[in-house]
Amino acid sequence: MSVRTRFAPSPTGFLHVGGLRTALYNYLFAKKHNGQFILRIEDTDQTRIVPGAVENLIETLKWAGIEFDEGPIKGGPYGPYIQSQRLELYHKHALELIEKGHAYYCFCTPERLEKMRQEQIKSGQAPKYDGTCRRLTPEEVKKKLDEGIPKTIRMKIPEWGEITFNDLIRGDVTINFKVLDDQIILKSDGFPTYHLAVVVDDHYMKISHVIRGEEWLPSTPKHILLYEYLNWEKPQFAHLPLLLNPDRTKLSKRQGDVAVEDYRAKGYLPEAVVNFIALLGWNPGDEREFFTIEELIKEFSLERVNKAGAIFDIKKLNWMNSHYIKNYDLDKLTQLAIPFLKEKGYDVSNFQKVKIIVEAVRTHLEYLAQIVDYVDVFFNDEIRLENGEAQEMLNLSTTKIVFEKFINKIENLDTEIDREKFKQIAKEIQSETGIKGKNLFMPIRIALTGKTHGPELPLLVEFFGKEKIKQRIGKFLKV
């Protein structure tokens, strides 16, 4: 049987980093086994739907490099892949469950249910459906149905016994039926709840492995029961540990960014985000840390997924992202950096110049949005000495010689200056005058920028070009 996994988010907003990891693991597992990865939209709660969320979800997965084989828009042999378009299927099987005696109509109002729950909690009991409608006679049911009273359908949980299932990550898990509720599987608005929809869809879509968050572990017995009631073959289950806030609660807003889009907007690279997230809860068993998505596919296995939740450590993500920034294709990186510069009003019309800037400052960046903190030196034409040390360097007796030589050599250049030519010139000045090291370079840096530290000098020189250099150095030569 071929491996088929799925990522099944509800379209309630942005893609959460935890969701991205779930999607990634599903994708990696499917691809590792030459299987298919399916995207399915679980929009059975009509009250929580956010317009545009599906498009956004797809776009974000695409950004991350996670491609699905079947899903909304793209289609596939087992569609539609949006649950709100599969309602008849859920109805059909809900009815089948009633016929087989595994489910029943419930006419209890939400108000009564809520009141019942409150009383149960108050008296120290576990909140649980009291079974009122489970005990209705067929005649009573027919009568209420004929009267058109709003109804839901509940699945029957056996009154005693327990169920044990094997989780690929946690091993055998046993849960007693006593603690399970007669869950509503079809709501009064005609939509299924998660429990019915997930089982029906996973069956029809031939999902072989259900890989999802740990929050689903306690309700897995309900799903297994449904498979058994419907006489369907069960998939394998794997429940992933949760991603946590620094205070160990479930990763959430309010404690930093949780939407993948937030990271994208700040200029985190998709390769870095995917690499980092893959390592939160999984490791290759050796000490490698950097992986392309292809390498992840090759290495991934559920056996090496951890059981305990992992704190989302932004510092380590920053380190990993900075590593990717340092090694990224410079043209691509420049393209990605341009919007941040543009937004601050910097002139980005000359791509080659911008490229020099990016090359010069990339070692400082944890994420691209930070680039604007380092580029002032390239765009500010008003040179002002930043401190006494700068002045002291300029006062050095050797400085005047360096400046004169430098300008002279620049003027004799029949082409524009670049980093290599600058290095050559510096070498010449050194051999001709004996001035070297700090006394040679620092005055030039200061004359060009006013500052005693900054980007690599050869790149600054290449960026400014002959004219600007002559202007700036000339200014200090006159004084």
Place this chain on the structure above:
RNA sequence: GGCGCGUUCGUCUAGUGGUCUAGGACACCGCCCUCUCAAGGCGGAGAUCGCGGGUUCGAAUCCCGCACGCGCUACCA
């Protein structure tokens, strides 16, 4: 409250009975490199393996209990 799952440096983790006086990475500190700032290289500090009992010649690794954390307990997913 009930049920379930989990627990190795601050964080991500390696570890499946002896090679663990517990390894790697991030962050932190120092040194080297260097015109500067970064980057990079090298090194340092940092974990009584949640606690208590067992089993065993020997336990981070197996068993039991406890504690703590998290999750679930909806006509939400």
